[in-house]
Structure formats: structure tokens, C-alpha cells
Amino acid sequence: MTRNRKYAGLVAACLATFVAALAVPATAQNQDDGRTVTAHGIDWHACADTDFKGMQCGSIEVPVDWSHPGAGSLALNMVRRPADDQAHRQGTVLLNDGAGGSSIEQLRLAMHIKMPQFAGDMTQKFDLLAVDPRGVGHSTPIVCGEPAKPAGVTHFPRDRAAFDALAAHNRAFAEDCVRRNGALVGHLDLTSTARDFEAVRKGLGDQRLNWYGIHYSTLLGRTYAQLYPGRLRTMVLDTALDDTGSPLTRVRQEAATAETAFNRFAAWCATSTDCALHGQDVGAAYDALVAGADRDPVPTKSVGHRPLTGEDIREATQDFLTLTLHRPELAQAIAEARAGDATGFLHDPDDTLDPVQVQVPACLDNPRPIHTPAQLAQLQKELTAVSPHLGGAVRSYKAIVGCLGWPLPAEPVEAGPTIKAAPGALVLQSTRQALAPFAAGAAMGAQLPGSVVLAHEGDDYSMFLSSRCVRDATNRYLTTRALPAVGTVCSD
Secondary structure, three states: OHHHHHHHHHHHHHHHHHHHHOOOOOOHHHOOOOOOEEEOOEEEEEOOOHHHOOOEEEEEEEEOOOOOOOOOEEEEEEEEEOOOOHHHOOEEEEEEOOOOEOHHHHHHHHHHOOHHHOOOHHHHOEEEEEEOOOEOOOOOEOOOOOOOOOOOOOOOOOOHHHHHHHHHHHHHHHHHHHHHHHHHHHHOOHHHHHHHHHHHHHHHOOOOEEEEEEOHHHHHHHHHHHHOOOOEEEEEEEOOOOOOOOHHHHHHHHHHHHHHHHHHHHHHHHHOOOOOOOOOOHHHHHHHHHHHHHHOOEOOOOOOOOOEOHHHHHHHHHHHHOOHHHHHHHHHHHHHHHOOOOHHHHOOOOOOEOHHHHHHHHHHHOOOOOOOHHHHHHHHHHHHHHOOOOOOOOHHHHHHHOOOOOOOOOOOOOOOOOOOOOOOOEEEEEOOOOOOOOHHHHHHHOOOOOOEEEEEOOOOOOHHHOOHHHHHHHHHHHHHOOOOOOOOEEOO
16 A cells, blocks of 8 residues: 555656656657648658658657546657558558567668568558557657666575565666656556557558567557457467466466577587587586676676676577577677677667566566565576576566566456457467467467467567568468468478
8 A cells, every 4th residue: 555655646746747748759760851741640751761761650649548548648659661552452561569679670670671572462562550659669668767677686586685675676666767757657558558559540540450469469469359349350470478377387488488499509509610609518608607607797898887697698598599590699699708708698689679668568467476585486496497597587587576566556458268359360489489389379369269370380480571481371361361271380
């Protein structure tokens, strides 16, 4: 009760300043060229950013709190790439990245690798719309002053004092975020974000949307389908997550999946001369690096950045394992850190992600199953058993421990029930992924009747970019709504 009253007072004190200051951010993509037009509630204009030449940039205002629409608004910024074949245009594909990831910046990367040259019907017959969700990227982003995890705070506390220090820091971190961002911090949940996308649909004037969601955005797409029956024509869900069970089960499964991915990385090093650790026992080298860094943190060349502990290195490792193309980079980072320079572990392979913008929504969307040091110690013991190298330092674990002491209540959506009036989804799930077990695809598909899981033999996510088989199946589904046969596996 005391904490809730304190939070309410903090929000009230900040809200007036926040609402007064809130305005459409002037990003490079959204600079006005003097020919701005307003249509259906979205302000569209030609993009000034050269990476988005020939595209349209836009913004729309939505309420901070959908239950109190008069209590302040925020801007959602977006980039639209018109279909190449306008005479045969079939609608809009809404591109959505993972939690804390900028869809606009993902679109930029897609343009850099010249996606329209190989995308086929997706870019020929559909407008691509990248919208940065509330609090993320170019859409009134959450910016906090406190670090998510400062020196002296551990996500793996071994005693009551360290547990209390972590909870106290998380509370201070949240309160700082509220001071800087106002009530928006309490409204970054899946439900609020899904309501935003309904406003975007209305602003576009489209009767139905086509959804392409990756990772967290598979949950967002499911939430949208549940809230707005019949508003989706198709759903492509890439690397689906499973939130139908206990969050502790989810973290154990993710830890085991990431550990297996690390072992595949080590096996690759044994056979590939592209690995900077070729010919070495990679697992032993990594373990020695982590243990040594926990005793004596490894410096980096980043000005002002503290040296990295073994825990820091473990927490940075999973994202290197999500795509096979990052394997050489991980090997190089380990080799350089063993030589005394841990700079390589400061680079997130997905630089469209912001760690603060990942953590804050996680504390709203996920139940909080850990309340005592004993409960956390038991979870750590279980994670060590299934993840001896990484120690369970995966995203879902950080979502749990990063929310200990969080003063805002969690608002998880109901998961599991069958969703009526949703299209049968094309669920793209790699058989070996560091972010999500293969079984998560079936758990997602079971909530959306008529769905099919298209298995991709491999380690990668964002499979449309890397697999011709996946591209062909996706384009067939987008244009005809025909799903592949149950049990189909893409091997390229």
C-alpha cells in the first residue's frame, strides 16, 4: 500500500510537466519538406532521410492512457514503403520488431541489404509499414537516467543483502524513469500497445491489416487479434514466444535453448577456421573468462564504461547466438576479452534494441513469481543445471530479476484461450533458436485456430531474410492466405 501511494504521488507530480512537454519528436525520418498532408488522422509527408527515399513518413497521436484519453497523448512515428505494383496492391503489411526494438531502424537495415530485390510479393503487392511502438525508438521514447544495472548490483544475488540491493536499485530505477517520462512508464504494456495499432489501422483507412511480428511482437499480434476480432487478414509470427505457462518454466526452457545454441557455437569453432578460437576448448575458454572476470573485471576501450564482470559477459552472450552470422563476432569477442579487452561484449548484435526500452515493458507484461531470496536461489540452482556455461543469463531471467522491487503493478495479458475471429497464422519457428524453443511455435499456434507452424531447420530468427523456402511460403500466404502443409520443414 505504501509503495503504491508513493508511486501514485510520483506520477501526479510528474504528469503535468510530462504532458506539457510531450510533442511529436523531430526525427530524421519525419522532417517536414513543406508538403505535409493529413489523411485519416495520420500526418504523412515525403521522408527526408536518404535511406527512405521514395517512402512516406508519418505520425499519429494516441492517448498515453487509453482508459483516460484526455490525460495526455504521445506520438507514434512510422515509415511506409508503398507497394511496387500499385495496380495489384493487396494491402498493408505491418512490420513489428521485438520488445524495445525500433521497427523503423529494422526497415532501414532491410533497405541496406536491398530487401526489395529479393522479397517478392511482400514488397511488390503490399505497402510495408514500420511503426515504432510507444516508448520505443522514434515514438516518444522512454529515456531513463539510472543505469539498468550499475556497478555493485548483481542479477545473481547470493545472499539477502545482495537481493535487497537489487530490489532497491530496481525501485530507484523505476522511480527515475517515472520522474523523466511521467505516466507513460506505467502504460507500455501489451494491451496499451495493441490499442495503438488499432488507431494506426483506422488512420490508414484499411479494413484489415497483415501482421508480421518477430519475437515479442508475436505476443503483441496475438493480443491485437484478441482485442480486435476480424481486424487481421493474415498473421506471420516469426520466432513465437510461449507465455501460456509459468514464467519460471519459460525461463528454464529459454536457458536450456540458449545453452544448446552455445554448444553449437562451440562445435562450429571446432570445425571452422573463421573462429578466432579454432582448435581450442571453447567451453573451457569461455568458462575461464567468465570466472576470471568475476574476480577481476575486464576493462573496455569505451570511454567512461566500467570494466565488465563475468556476469556482464554472460548476459551479453545470448544475442550473439540468435543468428549464425554472429558466430565469428562472438568468438572474436571472447578471444579479445581473454587478452584483456572486453569491448566486443559492449556491442549488441541487434543495435536496433534499447535495453531500457526492453526492460520497462517487461515489468508490466510479465508476472512476478520471485519474492524471496530463497525462491531466487532455487531458480538459480535449476538454471545452473540446464545452463552450465551461460548460467541462465537469458532475457526472460533478466525480465524477472530486473523487476524485483518494481513499484508499478504488473498487467500481464491472459494467455492460452482460443482466439475467435483471428486468421490462421503462419508461425515461423527455427528448430534451433537461442531465444525461443521450437515448441513455443506450437503453443502460439494452438491459440489461433487453423494456424500452421513452418519449421526452419537452423538457428536463425527473422527467417524471411535468410531462407528462400520461408520467403516463398510467406508470400504465398500473404497473397492467397494459403498455409503450407502441416509438418513442412524448410531446410535452406
